[in-house]
Amino acid sequence: MISTEALGKDLQKLIGKEKVRTSTSWRLSYAYDGTPTGYKGVPDVVVFPESTEDISKILSYANERGIPVYPRGAGSGLTGGAAPLEGGIVVSTEKMNRILEIDEDNLGVLTEPGVVTYDLQKEVEKRGLFYPPDPSSYKYSTIGGNIAENAGGPRCVKYGVTKDYVMQLEVVFADGTVSKVGSKAVKSVAGYNLKDLIVGSEGTLAFITKAYLKLIPKPEAVRTAMAIFPKVEQAAQAVADMFKAKVIPTACEFLDKNSIVAVENYAKIGLPTYAEGLLVIEVDGYEAVVDELINRAVQVCKKAGATEIRTASDESEREAIWMARRAVSPAIVQLKPKKINEDVVVPRSRIPDLIKGVYEIAKKYDLMVVNFGHAGDGNIHVNFMYEPHEEEKVHRAVREVFEFTISLEGSISGEHGIGWMKKEFLPLEVGKALEKMKAVKRALDPNNILNPGKIFDL
């Protein structure tokens, strides 16, 4: 085992003194990500490379010595993906934060991985272009982290998730080899699709050093509405009915009663606390069609039982409607000392079954549950709120939620990934394919240095 001091010195020689941090305060600060359960291990060293070349040097050095490397963007992940487990080197992309080219001829953008998603969106919007993936963490999470997690967000109902916008990546493999995967051309079937294998691989197969992302024209107009339902099953049914009626909103976000009450207590924005379900619906497109689109979505909600509809007539009213959804995460942490946030996803028509089943599981284990999220994608954040002594009970409830989700032909993670937190549950969903995933990992990273202990143990 190499000491922190010796490792720090070697890395300083390789990439420069100012890019390497070894003090306890730096190492502790980079031991966490957004996972509420806290940290597992402390890195030996934290480095801030500024180029692909720096990363290639770090990886080939670490690979020769079997030292773990943990790629890190903003550290907003919710499954422990960027958190080190056993010493090693945290490689932060904070200093690789330049947008390199906005390619207006081909509707694309070439970017470094440490660019914050919101910054990229604002920059391309200045040219009338649009980068749709919008994880709720978009104001601080990075493009590299979004790609490594295949992040989704409210707008993904209409526009798809991060993978749908990644055309080409520059990556560094575990042995330090720099390579491009994918193509800037709209089509390419040359060889295996390594690009899509790396998207969503949570930093376990390659380090992303550049990304060429697809852009689309910025929609001309937006309309936003809030629909309020006395019964939760009416809201769930409205989501399923919307797609059956062939209305595809840009976003369709759901809050259950516990979310509504928590937000109202926290933000005092006039939400009706009698309601058991609330949908935030947004449509976009040409000015000529958006009124008709939102009207169709509203009609579906009314038919499903909505008793109140609020529509935004300007940007400040739109912001007020979105506030209901954005305030959920800060609001619910006030409810109990601990929470576990899952992000199960089911085919949209099964949302009513999922919501009903989750409430039954919570009742069986006598736990408080808060459900909200990207219902238009079938993706619900199931949050168990609990006291520290209830840990074991929560664990059993979570397993049951996962088993139930899989029985509805859904997935245990729609967007947060597996990290270290959910790896014990992965076999429930992927079965025998797990061994094939491990074979891919061994082929690309034979010394298991890239984010070891994440997704599965080898």
Ligand SMILES: Cc1cc2nc3c(=O)[nH]c(=O)nc-3n(C[C@H](O)[C@H](O)[C@H](O)COP(=O)(O)OP(=O)(O)OC[C@H]3O[C@@H](n4cnc5c(N)ncnc54)[C@H](O)[C@@H]3O)c2cc1C
């Ligand atoms: C309040 C809140 C709301 C959220 N909402 C959403 C949401 O709506 N949708 C959603 O999908 N997620 C959401 N998330 C989760 C998280 O923000 C996303 O997973 C995001 O994509 C992580 O980006 P990051 O830059 O913080 O990455 P990090 O947390 O730093 O890293 C995430 C993973 O990516 C890997 N990684 C990072 N950079 C690279 C790179 N350059 N090369 C290779 N691997 C890399 C890391 O090793 C790690 O495994 C939310 C989180 C919070 C705290």
